[in-house]
Amino acid sequence: MYLTLISEPYAPWLAPYAYGIVLLGFSFFLFRVFENWYASIYDRPLYRHYFVYKKLTASQEVILQNQFVFYSKLSKKHKKQFEHRMVKFISEKKFIGRTDLVITEQMEVLITATACMLSFGRKNYLYPLIDFILVYPSEFYSTVNQNFHKGEFNPKERALVLSWKDFEEGFQINNDNFNLGIHEFMHAMQLESMSSRDLDSIRFSKQFQNILKQLTKQEVKDQLDKTKFFRSYAFTNQYEFMAVLAEYFFESPKDFEAIFPKLYNYTKKLLNFNFE
Numbered sequence: 001m002y003l004t005l006i007s008e009p010y011a012p013w014l015a016p017y018a019y020g021i022v023l024l025g026f027s028f029f030l031f032r033v034f035e036n037w038y039a040s041i042y043d044r045p046l047y048r049h050y051f052v053y054k055k056l057t058a059s060q061e062v063i064l065q066n067q068f069v070f071y072s073k074l075s076k077k078h079k080k081q082f083e084h085r086m087v088k089f090i091s092e093k094k095f096i097g098r099t100d101l102v103i104t105e106q107m108e109v110l111i112t113a114t115a116c117m118l119s120f121g122r123k124n125y126l127y128p129l130i131d132f133i134l135v136y137p138s139e140f141y142s143t144v145n146q147n148f149h150k151g152e153f154n155p156k157e158r159a160l161v162l163s164w165k166d167f168e169e170g171f172q173i174n175n176d177n178f179n180l181g182i183h184e185f186m187h188a189m190q191l192e193s194m195s196s197r198d199l200d201s202i203r204f205s206k207q208f209q210n211i212l213k214q215l216t217k218q219e220v221k222d223q224l225d226k227t228k229f230f231r232s233y234a235f236t237n238q239y240e241f242m243a244v245l246a247e248y249f250f251e252s253p254k255d256f257e258a259i260f261p262k263l264y265n266y267t268k269k270l271l272n273f274n275f276e
């Protein structure tokens with residue numbers, strides 16, 4: 001007769017906790033719904049950060065300060081966010097030198113900074129499809145299509161592959177619309193947008209559709225033919241188009257905006273470069 005008492009299934013003292021947990025879960029759910037609704041209405045994430053606390057080492061910071069122009073133009077608040085994101089990126093990705101190349105701190109910092117610059121307007125900035133960054137000294141032989149490449153994104157190997165010589169050139173000359181780093185990271189971002197359903201990927205797909213629609217308009221086609229603004233490689237396929245578009249967006253935003261205001265505007269929304 002004591003048995004029922006011992007195995008008493010009902011524990012009234014637990015009830016408030018149980019309600020609490022259900023309520024908390026429901027609030028999270030509501031918040032997620034609101035967050036997604038906001039991103040789809042305003043074409044940008046509701047917020048991009050929870051906490052910002054990670055800092056680069058002093059020597060990494062010096063490289064960033066002296067060699068990465070984008071960083072020097074950021075506000076104090078955005079600099080902190082940028083640094084935090086870089087620390088996270090470096091800790092998650094494995095940098096590997098190929099054909100005897102030794103990865104230097106400069107390589108790590110500049111490649112990471114390029115990745116974080118392209119994804120800076122996003123909430124999800126870490127490129128989940130990339131685990132490895134492979135760096136060759138110069139052009140390398142690619143088994144993907146038996147040819148020499150300056151860079152590639154290989155989703156099967158989860159690897160972003162770069163020729164350091166070409167990466168450096170792309171980034172030192174910052175107004176010739178060639179930027180290998182931006183180009184390859186854009187490939188990874190676009191592929192992510194096709195396999196993921198988070199709010200940044202949804203925003204990407206939406207603006208990508210807007211961009212494609214623009215390209216079917218006769219006046220845009222005429223303008224493309226007349227100005228030859230984008231290099232012809234952009235028209236290889238839709239992936240190359242987006243990668244080249246991103247290079248132009250960062251390297252000659254003024255001309256881009258003047259010649260193709262709508263395309264520019266959609267690219268801006270896609271990357272969310274609407275900082276205060």
Ligand SMILES: [Zn+2]
Pocket residue numbers: 183187239240243
């Ligand atoms: Zn490409």
